[in-house]
Amino acid sequence: MRHGYYGPTSAENTCYFSYSLFLFSLFCPSAALVHLHSTNFSYTFLDAPARFAVPVDGLGICGSLHVAEPLDACSTLKNNLTVIADSGEDSRFVLISRGFCTFEEKVRNAQSGGFEAAIIYDDQDKSSLYSMVGNSTGIHIHAVFVSKMAGETLKMFTRGEEKECCIGSSLDEAAGTVLVISFLSLIVIIIVLAAFMFARNCQRLRLHNWPTSMKQEAVELLPSFTFRSLYPNGKHTAETCAICLEDYRDGESLRVLPCLHDFHSVCVDSWLTKWGTCCPVCKHEIMRPSNISKV
Known part of the structure; x- marks a missing residue:
């Protein structure tokens, strides 16, 4: 456990995340979320689910996060968890770097290694996320794509602990929540402006009730x-x-x-x-x- 380090404050996370979530939901309605948390930090990243993998349901899925060996997962993983995959313990995710082979190969190697989900991160700084494509035949695990910054952060702070990493469902529901909050905020602003205008009109009416001349x-x-x-x-x-x-x-x-x-x-x-x-x-x-x- 890394002591003495604390991620962004909850207020900063809320403002940044809400704004990013709202904008991202407009352009990438099929996106989801990856959340890494511990006692000293909490990070949430946007992701793009693979088109050929099993989608995450509305409840999401949580598990321990492990870094792939080799990192690009273009060959059989050395940290193979097939032996203990059915032991009833926490779900296991694997973090994989993009490059050197197809997304489908990486996901299949992760599945053969006993992992329930593959999180593939970009090896280049890009402003947008890719929607990974491939043959879905035989694929029964989850797979998502995240940015380089997200992947490097996950790689730095993952500890392989139970339920430290969660993959959320589609942003449709989350975007709806943000829209509801935005709508309620708009109503509050309208009420405040209406109250201001009402008070101003009352002041004018009071002024208009003053005598138009003096005795x-x-x-x-x-x-x-x-x-x-x-x-x-x-x-x-x-x-x-x-x-x-x-x-x-x-x-x-x-x-x-x-x-x-x-x-x-x-x-x-x-x-x-x-x-x-x-x-x-x-x-x-x-x-x-x-x-x-x-x-």
Whole structure:
């Protein structure tokens, strides 16, 4: 047992595996899974079942994994398990490298060696998996094809322990599960967006229920002052009324809104009592609760 080594975290495995599983199921619906696990690590790989071998049923199959001797399994295997194959013990899988002979020869040699399943891995870095073909006559074991990376990982960490390796069934059911999860996630996203839009609409409705104008009594509560050009008052922010576009003259009464914009009192009073409750310049809403309390 290799101590002190831990594979990817469960969260990383879940995210990566779910995404890969979903994409792979779209393009390779006949694919399956190879899973290697121990107390310190857990790996799951995509595989392509051989067309001429016995398919794995819905329950899958688990067993101990052994490395073929020779690795390419192009001749009779030295680690022959025929003598103990019927002893009632755990199923036995054999890991084989691609190359030098046909897939069918490798699988037949694995079967003659007493193994219940052959896992053949690519000897080249490829982005896709091959669907192994051959003559199915006389073949009664399982056979799958995995990538080079998967094969090298299996070879590195296999210990020949009981039930350390499992071969799953077709991805049809797994892909269906992923689709269901994706559908439920989509529903959750839609619900969240709907709740957001509902809250936003409620806010708008609440805003629309506010008065469209102010009463003169409320307007007169807003601060005002008399304009003096020689003695500038710190309250005003401009020299021209933004409503009538006339310059301020000495002695004219100006009114200051909560946003600190000032106007001719006559102009802004008419605006607030007839046209709206926001500042003509910055559209700041005067009738907001925070501003009403100030008034």
